Amino acid sequence: MNQPIHGPHAHSSAQLGALMLQVMLALAPATLYSFWLYGWPAFNLWLLCLVSALFWEALFLALFHKPVGAHLKDGSATVTAWIMALCLPPWAPWWLAVVGTFLAIAIIKQIFGGLGQNVFNPAMAARVMLLIAFPVEMTTWIAPEAVAISPPDITSGLAITFQGLSALPDGYSGATLLDAVKNQSAQGDPVSATLSHLDYRPTDAIIGLRGGSLGESTSALLLLGGLYLLWRRVITWQAPLGLLLGAAVPAAGLSLAAPESYPGGVFHLLAGGLMLAAFFIVTDPVTAPITARGRFVFGLGCGLLTWLIRTFGNYPEGVAFAVMLMNSTVPLIDRYIKPRIYGRTRKGDPLPITEGRTS
């Protein structure tokens, strides 16, 4: 006698692999644009991240006696590696990619129990570890204008990737906007002077002509990918909106009070990894709350912490720290923010019976 199978016998076409494929599709425009901006070394780095992540994933799946093939096919490691690549400096050396994906896949994900069990967002936690362990390599930014003038060919691209900073030609490196504002503000320069000195226009941030991590420079294409995911219902809007509001509203408020000391909301929205985080990081279901309201609170917390760290902390960029901190509050959020059960009060008691003689 066969084991009886419970309903439902019908099933939606939703599959994890298909969802992951959609995420990759959404990441593709921003990634391709970054390849064009930063040339071969960026492509090398991205490829290395993917290959090494799949290697670590396979190795640790095998170590934990899990079916390697089935889990490699679900695409979760690929997406983690992809996002990891987008969070690294564009010309980062090869070992940064390999160590980074080891931290993300092996330490953060597999050791915590594999897919669905990790507490922290693998890409963000790995980025934080790398930043603390290798501060120089993790803050060596490349100026896109310099790359546009003389892009490295395949051979010099490989040299940059595999020989590290020693092979980095002069004249390519630059600071990110957040770096510049933080440093100049520390010296007492007014924000407007710093920005005009840097020839800052918000449109530059939108089209990505500012130094930064591999994939965070093009806000417009990241937004496009995010809207695509929203349209395909791969992600929900609560966490992204929460994050954007959480960062923009306090920034706008403080900037209004002291415009020469603090940059405004639009600056913060377009700078650093905020757009990437909004649509591809705080929307990671594993490390986010499960309710709609919980996700909004989670996003809001991420945004607020990001702005606080950027404005008052020691680091110019705070997205990764903010996400990690909020990840650790997810069980708490899920405990206190729950949907109301049909026919019950928020406390869980049955609703009082009212005679149906309405109207």
Added chain:
Amino acid sequence: MFSPRLRGGVHPPGHKELSNASPIRRFPLAERLYLPLQQHLGAPATPIVKVGERVRKGQLVASSQGTVSAPVHAPTSGVVRALAEHTAPHPSGLPVLAITLEPDGREEWDPSLAPVSDPLALPPEELCLRVGSAGIVGLGGATFPAAVKLGSSLKRGVDTLILNGGECEPYLTCDDRLMQEEPESIIRGALLMQHAVQARRVIVGIEDNKPHALAAIRKAAEGQGVEVRSVPSRYPMGSQKQLVQLLTGIELPAMSRAADSGVLMHNVATARAVYQALCQGRPLISRVVTLSGQALTHQGNWEVPLGTPASYLINYASGFDCAPARLIMGGPMMGIQLPDLNVPVIKGTSGILALTRKEINTDEPGPCVRCAGCVRACPMGLQPLEMAANIRNGDFEKARSLGLDDCVGCGACSYICPASLPLVHLFNYAKGELASRQREARKMEKTRALAQRREERLVRQAREREELMAARRAAAARKAAGEEGPS
């Protein structure tokens, strides 16, 4: 008045077009009919016929027993051939006691059956009794005895009678066709039920993916004081709690009956059965069954005598295009898997589906990534992923505290789950486990009480014996004293 939206829910592909254009056809008699004594929720019926006895069409062959039960009637005239166990339409495939009837083909009606000339003139209690003696149960699939529901609603006093024409399960079109072909019977049945429970108003709710049924019912309801409302197509719209809320705005409190909130809901097919019982003197001996699924050659709707084996139905009406990957009784969302085709059509058989591999989910369950699709899909506002995680860890009580008792088992969560987790399976398992634990605890309590009573009895007996002995000693002493006294 505000109109609340249905929370959660999913949009499974309807597949209604496979069978919704085919009119209901009468199904001929099979060589043998198997009438299980339990075709309803509650206590099984008691057989009142003997093997070898000749019965007529509509004759009572098994009477209801206890407060929640329903009688069984002969679907045709013929001879009782056996009173034995037969495969039940239940996923376990375990046998149930069934009456085997061999039709004689003469279709002779039981002469004692007679329609009521003016049922609306009968007292409501009498209507409830007649519905009960006609063996009518909820034909939507729940098979709760209709008279029990009517009787308790009459006692409690309900305001609104809701007729459920939702039919939100994919594939099924039996109610759709019935509403198109016999709208007058349905409306008249509804008015009878309204009288039986003395309801102030009647509302028919029909999903908007059935425009023909909606038009037919609207036409039949004209001037009858019956409100017909179109509701959005969204699974599980046909679930009582969801449809009641959408039509009346009343959110039925947890752990209460609909009647407590002044609402009674019945399926449209049940209303038609009530009409047939009272106005035609015809007890529940057949029902409309949707035959569908891509594995069949001809999908359609058939008015099938109860007890007809599913194999006979499929062989006669359709045949297979390919070997079905799964056989289902009911809809694909909440229907049950059939062990084989030997099972008979019973009162709750709204459909028999033969699905191909493509139509069912054959994916192996994967890890949960907390995507929360189930949380969004749950019409009850539960957190299926958390409940499932606790059940997997064996913590059933925690699952219950998260709302396991409120789960209606609609399957929206399993349907949407990208990891193909068997969520409903886990919930049913935990519900069963908790119920058996409760039974166990009650048994323990009983044993303890008995043991305690025995203890008390022993103490009492010892004390009584002691008292008796003391009395005897005292008597003996008195006697001895008396003997000495006079001297």
